[in-house]
Amino acid sequence: MPDRRFAFVDLETSGVSPSEDRITEIGIVLVDGDEQVEEWSSLVDPGVPIPPEITALTGITNEMVRGAPPFEALLPEVARRLEGRVFVAHNARFDYGFLKAEFRRAGERFGADVLCTVRLSRRLFPQYGSHRLDALIDRHRLPSADRHRALGDARAIRAFLQVLPRDADPDELETAIRELLKLPATPPHLDPAHLESLPESPGVYVFIGASGQPLYVGKARNLRERVRGHFYADSRNANDARLVAEVHALEVEPTAGEFGALLREMQRIKTCAPLHNVALRRRETTCFLRAEVPGRAPRIVPLAELEHADPLAEPGLAGPFGSRAGARAALAALGREHRLCDRALGLWARDGACFSRQVRRCDGLCTGDESAETHHARLHAALAPLRFPEWPFAGPVVLVEHDTDTGRVDRLAFDRWRALGPDGEQPFDPDVFKLLRRRIARDPRAFEPLAR
Incomplete structure (x- = not known):
């Protein structure tokens, strides 16, 4: 790991909730390649009381943090030390989540490539049941001074990575770190800064080709993870490999939630017509079914023929269907289920008994054994589950x-x-x-x- 810059981080906190609890101590060990370059730690005034059970675990009391700087005052120092480094922590989601929350409360953003040593230990040593830091200290004979204090635990995490070349296969170790980090292989035409600055929020992203033509529109719960995943060489399929080779630029549009991302993805695909999106492009073939006259086939009505292209303007429509073929397939399925007449559904053009009547799956409208009115009533009942629904609210x-x-x-x-x-x-x-x-x-x- 000689070419990587790491920040080994441990936090002590007043509880387990990043939104309600606060950091009480932070410890950071900086390593460039195999050389340790700095250790730094500070108590933090959390602005909230430290519960007795937390004090019993960490030894940090309310008196100790009284007069310590609040996190906002330490933020520039923390940000400077973490910038451009792989964030390494034990159960990294906990520490990373608390730091993100503290940065957010101060009006700043924080993001980094994250390596979790719990996940790394599980990956390399699956034969062991426990991967808690105490278990790693015992198993790998790590230094354990100042356990449950931030800098002491950060040192232990650093020591764990130091002994891994001794206790694990070096090739497996490198592969595990690379796969856990999911570092992207930036294509030659794309500025690497685009991938480094991606937000960790939901949203929509657009890959753009050399001529400015949108190539692909996608959605994500986490834009940073999803977009970078396209460029992670070991996880690419053939389609991803072809796509990323064409990418020259990237646009992202954050949203506040997943539903908004889904909605914007649909809208962007229809307005941009990207080359690699097909399923959600604007379709001019949307249609509905209208059963009008007893004995006659339901009419297939294109969306464009409806008043103001509004399905609610004409009560009784069934659908929507993606195409005329889809509407006919729906009628055929209803016919089989409800013993409807193929001719009355517009699926049979010959004289005499329809095909379904010939195989005894039609009640006989085509042979005069059922009245047009009775068949029409049964058709209406069969179409009921497919009726276009009323708007369920009183207004917008x-x-x-x-x-x-x-x-x-x-x-x-x-x-x-x-x-x-x-x-x-x-x-x-x-x-x-x-x-x-x-x-x-x-x-x-x-x-x-x-x-x-």
Whole structure:
């Protein structure tokens, strides 16, 4: 690991919740390659009482932190030491999460490549049941002075990495570190700074080609992890490899939540028409079914033929369907399930008994054994589960999403199954309809009336 710059970090805290508890001590050991360059630690005034059970574990009392600097005063020193380094911690999610929360409260962002020594130990030594720091100290004969104090534990984590070339296969060690870090292999045409500065928030990203043409639009719960994952050489499939070779630029659009990212992905794909997205591109083939006259086939109605292209403008429609073929396939399935007549469904053009009647799967409208009115009533009942639903609210509604890491709040507004943008109601989009319908079914109370 001679070419890597590490920051071994340990925090002591007043509890386990980054949003409610605070840091009481921070310890950092800086290493360039195999050379230790600095040790630094400081008590931190958490601004909240330290519970007795925490004091019993760490030995840090309320009296000890009284008069210590608050984290905001230490932030420049911490940021300077961590900048550009791999963040190494034991159960790194805990320490990394607390630091991110403290930076956020101070109005700053923090991000780093993270190496968790718990995960590294599990990867290299799966035969052991415990990978707590105490277990590693005993197993690998690590120094244990000042256990449960920040700098003492940071030193122990550093010592763990030092002994791994002795206790594990060097090639396996290098592979494990590389895979846990998931460091991207930046393509030659893309500025590496783009990948270093990615936020760890939900959102949408766009890969752009040499001519400025959008190549691919994707969504992510964590933009940094997802985008960099495309460029991680060991995890690429053939499609990813072809795509990243064409990338010359990158755009990201953070959102406050996953639903907003899904929505923006759909909208960006339809407006950008990226070369590598096909499934969600704007479709002009969306259609509905309308059963009008007894004895006649339901009519396939393109979305564009509806008044204002609004499915709610014509009650009784079934759908939407992605294409005419999809609508006919739905009718065929209903016919098989409900013994409907192929001719009355528009699926049989010959005289005499339809195919389903010939195999005794039709009640006989085509042979005069069932009246047109009875068949029409059964067709209407069969279509009921496919009816386009009424808007379940009294008017426009808003879904509020919060990103607790960044403080971002997005208010996503909808009415009559359509998204509402800055310029008002957007055109009906069947993909947005399906996404919104699933979200409402899961938790309708998450949607609030939109204040006008």
